[in-house]
Amino acid sequence: MRFDVSSTALLSRLQSVSKVIASKNSLPILDSFLFQLNGDKLTITASDSETRMVTSVEVMNVSGEGLFCISQKMLLDPLKELPEQPLTFDLDLDTLEVNVHYQNGKYNFIGQKGDTYPQQKPLKEDAISLTMDSQLLLSGISRSLFATADDELRPVMNGVYFDIHTDDLTFVASDGHKLVRLRNKTVQSPERASFILPKKPANVLKGILGKEKEQVKISFDDNNAYISTPGFEMVCRLIEGRYPNYNSVIPQENPYKVTIDRLSFLTALKRVSVFSNPASSLVKLQMEENQMQVSAQDIDFSTSAEEKIVCQFDGANMSIGFKATYLIEILSNINSPEVVLELADPSRAGVIVPTDNEEGEDLLMLLMPMMLND
Structure with missing residues (x-):
């Protein structure tokens, strides 16, 4: 069995499906890619028994067809170092010897039988x-x-x-x-x-x-x-x-609403959270009229930081504590220029929503508060 294939086309397909291969597999054959040659189409499969990825690449100058497996390491590592060029695969399906010829050399190794690779069960009729x-x-x-x-x-x-x-x-x-x-x-x-x-x-x-x-x-x-x-x-x-x-678990009645510039809030949190206790990553948000103070402290090392940000808020003064790492993650996954922080009291979850949802979308993020010491 023989075929020619572009090295970069093959590499990009192998890299995309190789992400499902586990570092330690229960079946040794799952350390390999399964290849099936049919006409001018080479189908590539990778699996870890829980997840299976299948893709295909066009090949040329084909003779024969069949099923075979090649170790991920044997194929991926050398291909990453090859510039774009045609590769010629020459396989003997009886001895499973594989020869890969390229511009200035060749690889030679032994493959594995493809019929021992686990098959996928079809979906039920009521899918x-x-x-x-x-x-x-x-x-x-x-x-x-x-x-x-x-x-x-x-x-x-x-x-x-x-x-x-x-x-x-x-x-x-x-x-x-x-x-x-x-x-x-x-x-x-x-x-x-x-x-x-x-x-x-x-x-x-x-x-x-x-x-x-x-x-x-x-x-x-x-x-x-x-x-x-x-x-x-x-x-x-x-x-x-x-x-x-x-x-x-999403609180419906949130009387306090803080509208704030997302990037200003995010960058302030990143700066201030450096001075928080590494174990708790606690930051305190203190809301006053049209102003939010973000503060953090680590009593063990006598470090603290505070920063004031302009916002839209006209309720009664209140303070609430959040884990900074979680709040940073939430704000990083919202695309809107401004966000609304909806609060009820310091012991109930805070709801964060974008001021401008993308078309057809309704995004809501929720974060549980942390106890403040004061």
């Missing part, structure tokens, strides 16, 4: 499908992924929850301290459904969707989801379990 713009999916995952948990006791919190209604799609993520709810009204589904996308495939999608401009099709049943675009297909096992009622 639900919906289609959306790739950038919409990227936006939903990017802005909610940071709020997911790493909780072995509550695995349902370790992923992005897709809450699908007939007239909108809501992305939800929470770790118990912070929560993101991004509702998009442009996605429609034939029926009410939901699933929890684990963190690893969500991260892989985040890296790949930036290059995609077409529609994405998502099909899922109780156990697995198939996410496909013209360039790739991902199959991943979903997190099983019931996601908590996220709407019940």
Whole structure:
């Protein structure tokens, strides 16, 4: 079996799917890529038994067809150092000897049988499908992924929850301290459904969707989801379990509203939080008429900082404490020039919303407060 392929085209496909390969696999063959040659199309598969990525690349001067596996390390590391040029793959499917010829040399190594690579189970007949713009999916995952948990006791919190209604799609993520709810009204589904996308495939999608401009099709049943675009297909096992009622934790009546420039607030937090206690990262927000004071201190090392920012606020004076790292993450994942901080009292969650939502979107972020010592 023999074929020619562009080195950069092959490398870019291998790099995009290699992100799912785990550093330690239960099956040794999962350290390899699965290749299937059929006509002038070479299909490449990578998997870690939970998540599977499939893509393809065009090849030329083909003779023969078949299925074979090549170690990720054997192929990726040398290809990264090669400039753009045609590669010729020459394989003996009986001995599994692989010869890769390029401009000034060749590699020679032994592959593995492709028929021992684990196969993917098809979706059940009652699977639900919906289609959306790739950038919409990227936006939903990017802005909610940071709020997911790493909780072995509550695995349902370790992923992005897709809450699908007939007239909108809501992305939800929470770790118990912070929560993101991004509702998009442009996605429609034939029926009410939901699933929890684990963190690893969500991260892989985040890296790949930036290059995609077409529609994405998502099909899922109780156990697995198939996410496909013209360039790739991902199959991943979903997190099983019931996601908590996220709407019940969002406070509805927030009498105090602070409208503030997002970048001024974000940069002030980054400067002041340097002087907070490293263990708690506590910052204090003190609201007065049209002014917010951001302060932090570390009693152990006698360091402190405070900064005043102009804002729109006309309620009674109040103070509230937040974990600076969480607040910085939240503000970094909002695109609006100004944000509104909605508060009820120092012991209840603060709600942060953009003043200008993007078209068809409704974004809400929530952060639990911390106790102030004074």
